[in-house]
Amino acid sequence: MVSEVMDSKFAIRPATPADDDAIWRILEPTFRAGETYPIPRDISRADALAYWRTPGHEVFVAVEDGDVVGTYYLRANNRGGGAHVANCGFMTAPGATGKGVARAMCMHSVERARARGFRAMQFNFVIASNERAVRLWQSCGFAIVGTLPGVFEHPTRGPVDAYVMFRTL
């Protein structure tokens, strides 16, 4: 059993347009590094924010001592007969890793997805070399249900696998 009750030190709230600068400060170094998301490394600020805030994405920010230290989006992974499965993307500010921000956001997303009536959550593209993320999602109750061979061109490691990860809610 994974305990989902936690005493988070982060406040997690819906993002507002006033958070765009803070969100971009998180997205930019992650997309520029090109190691964890299948997004062009040279993506512009406008395109990156449009991607994160795609219509249908519910965007949240994690705040610690007034600073935005993480952001995530929640959406339906499919429509029609697939609309009961949620999908999320998570990102932690470079200076705020290792403090439990991603775990707190993941647990928040699970609760939020349940409240919205989703019955499962699926991550479509967890890059295998991002080992910390893989272990974290496993510890949050997600299992690897698919291995996509060599689907990600890592900027230094070359082709690496990606995982599909899944849990019920």
Added chain:
Amino acid sequence: MVSEVMDSKFAIRPATPADDDAIWRILEPTFRAGETYPIPRDISRADALAYWRTPGHEVFVAVEDGDVVGTYYLRANNRGGGAHVANCGFMTAPGATGKGVARAMCMHSVERARARGFRAMQFNFVIASNERAVRLWQSCGFAIVGTLPGVFEHPTRGPVDAYVMFRTL
């Protein structure tokens, strides 16, 4: 080995705007049935065509004796480090099943994807109860690399699995 050289009796060519009516005659019964695509069963003609012709989709039609008997789209499954993997969606006209239309389109898509420089092809959501499609893609060289448990609400069977299927090019 899967032979990819075939003497197709279908002409496969890029779709033009003049094909919209013919494409809709294929999409409509398939989406209304709701058994094979995670798309709302009551989707409108305009929304269905906009989905099939999403920017970035290269759309083809299969023609037999002047009639459009199938359609497919080809796109990049991801951007950035994932842009070398193609994705397709295929649909055969209800009155034209069992004649090899889907196989001819799949083989065409493999050649077209190779010509565009893709190095692999991935299907993200092959519904397990669509057994004919699963067997067909397997015979076209695709392997099941992931099983998504209960992610599709089938209109008569209830929750069914979907497969992620993959092949290199």
